[in-house]
Amino acid sequence: MQPGDPGYMQFDITKYCSTTTTPFELVVTTEGTSQIKNWTVRLVDLHLESSAPDVQLISSTETYNFPYTAFGALAKTLHVIIDSDTEHEITSTLPSSTSGRETSVAIPAQEHGAHKIEMYLEAIVGGVKRTTEPLVREYIWYNDEVGTTILASPYNEQTITAQQYSTIEIPYQVYKKDASIIDVEYYLDDKTTPFGSVKLDNTNTGLLTYLATEQGAHTVTIKVDDVTISTALNITQLDIDISPVDGAIIDFNPATLENSSINRLPSWKVGSSEYKFIDSSNFNWSNDVNGGGYKKEEDGKALVIKAGTYIDLNYPLFAVKDNKNILS
Numbered sequence: 001m002q003p004g005d006p007g008y009m010q011f012d013i014t015k016y017c018s019t020t021t022t023p024f025e026l027v028v029t030t031e032g033t034s035q036i037k038n039w040t041v042r043l044v045d046l047h048l049e050s051s052a053p054d055v056q057l058i059s060s061t062e063t064y065n066f067p068y069t070a071f072g073a074l075a076k077t078l079h080v081i082i083d084s085d086t087e088h089e090i091t092s093t094l095p096s097s098t099s100g101r102e103t104s105v106a107i108p109a110q111e112h113g114a115h116k117i118e119m120y121l122e123a124i125v126g127g128v129k130r131t132t133e134p135l136v137r138e139y140i141w142y143n144d145e146v147g148t149t150i151l152a153s154p155y156n157e158q159t160i161t162a163q164q165y166s167t168i169e170i171p172y173q174v175y176k177k178d179a180s181i182i183d184v185e186y187y188l189d190d191k192t193t194p195f196g197s198v199k200l201d202n203t204n205t206g207l208l209t210y211l212a213t214e215q216g217a218h219t220v221t222i223k224v225d226d227v228t229i230s231t232a233l234n235i236t237q238l239d240i241d242i243s244p245v246d247g248a249i250i251d252f253n254p255a256t257l258e259n260s261s262i263n264r265l266p267s268w269k270v271g272s273s274e275y276k277f278i279d280s281s282n283f284n285w286s287n288d289v290n291g292g293g294y295k296k297e298e299d300g301k302a303l304v305i306k307a308g309t310y311i312d313l314n315y316p317l318f319a320v321k322d323n324k325n326i327l328s
Contacts, residue, residue: 017043046072048121048132051102054154055173055205060112060143065104068119068135073099076123080105083116094121112143114152114229140175147177149227156229164215164238170208170231174200174224186210187221194223254301259285259293265311278312 013024026037050068058064070076073096080090092105107117120134138152153172162168176182181201185194186208200206210220210233218233257264264285267276284291284306292306305311 013041014043017041044072044074044123044125044130046074046076046121046123046125046130046132048078048119048135050119050135050137052135052137054137054171055152056137056139057173057175057204058139058141059109060141061109062141063109064107064139066107066117066119066137067102067104069100069102070094070121071099072096072121072123074123074125076121078105079120079122080107081118082107082110084118107139110141112141112146112148112150114138114140114150114156116156140173142175144177149177149225150175151222151224151227151229153222153229153231155231157231159232159234161234161236162212163236164212166212168208168210168212168220168233170210170220170222171205172208172222172229173205175204176224182224185223187223189219254294254303257294257301264294275313275315278314280310280312283309283311 016022016024021040021042024039024041026039028035028037048068048070050066052067056064066080068078070078075096076094078090078092078094080092082088082090090105090107105119115138117137117139118134121132123130136154136158138154138156140150140152142150151172151174153170155170156172160168160170174182174184181199182204184198184200184206186196187193188195188210195210196208198206206222208220208222212218212233212235215235215237218235219230220233221228221230252266257266265277265279267274269275279285283293285293290306292304292309294301295304303311
């Protein structure tokens with residue numbers, strides 16, 4: 001039976017499952033006749049974690065033991081691909097007993113340069129091949145006899161998707177022979193002027209931070225001397241408008257207002273809508289040392305609101321009416 005056939009039904013029971021065995025019973029009743037189906041379901045938690053750092057500086061003569069923890073109580077295969085070379089990938093068969101135990105895989109020494117390491121798990125679940133999201137690192141293997149500058153980041157040639165106004169962080173590492181201070185510049189898109197720059201000390205590691213104010217597709221580039229690495233950004237629109245107030249048509253000026261006035265809290269009509277200040281029931285208008293309200297200051301008169309009291313304005317702060325913001 002296929003989707004669309006008469007009597008075909010499907011439902012998702014994932015949220016009722018666990019990594020232990022869970023029995024399910026389905027009862028179908030039609031015109032007083034019942035049919036019962038029983039299943040036993042176990043949720044497979046197949047994923048990969050690693051305590052390996054985002055960036056690493058390794059001698060070109062050294063093997064790196066990459067730590068990882070494979071999860072999933074079933075037989076699975078670890079795949080390690082270096083620089084997208086699938087013909088020479090490293091594989092390791094892992095029994096179900098290895099689930100949750102940290103171990104390591106040996107990454108052989110590499111030539112002078114930055115090298116991308118991708119690692120993922122593969123398993124057969126319910127007769128279907130499943131793979132995990134890959135872990136990605138980019139490490140520097142260096143040779144002082146070669147000595148050319150190297151830049152590396154796990155986000156090099158990757159895409160980061162983030163919401164507008166979020167802060168994006170991109171870790172990176174630099175190899176520059178015999179340099180005690182390294183000058184690094186950050187660029188956005190095709191602009192020739194950097195939006196930021198830093199000086200790295202002998203740790204050789206840095207963190208680019210970028211506030212994504214503009215939605216759409218962008219590219220951030222890290223540059224040291226003539227060496228660059230780039231990361232694509234996909235910035236999605238924020239679902240609220242936090243742009244500055246512009247063209248306001250409400251103006252609150254306490255200069256002519258008094259605590260004893262009947263209309264001491266002003267209101268404004270904008271079309272068919274009315275906006276007004278509303279004080280809390282415990283607001284003290286006595287104007288004494290413990291009270292709030294309008295008080296003369298050196299630069300004029302101010303509305304003072306004491307701790308524990310409040311004044312509301314029944315205005316939707318980010319709403320726009322007739323292409324104008326309301327509040328001043």
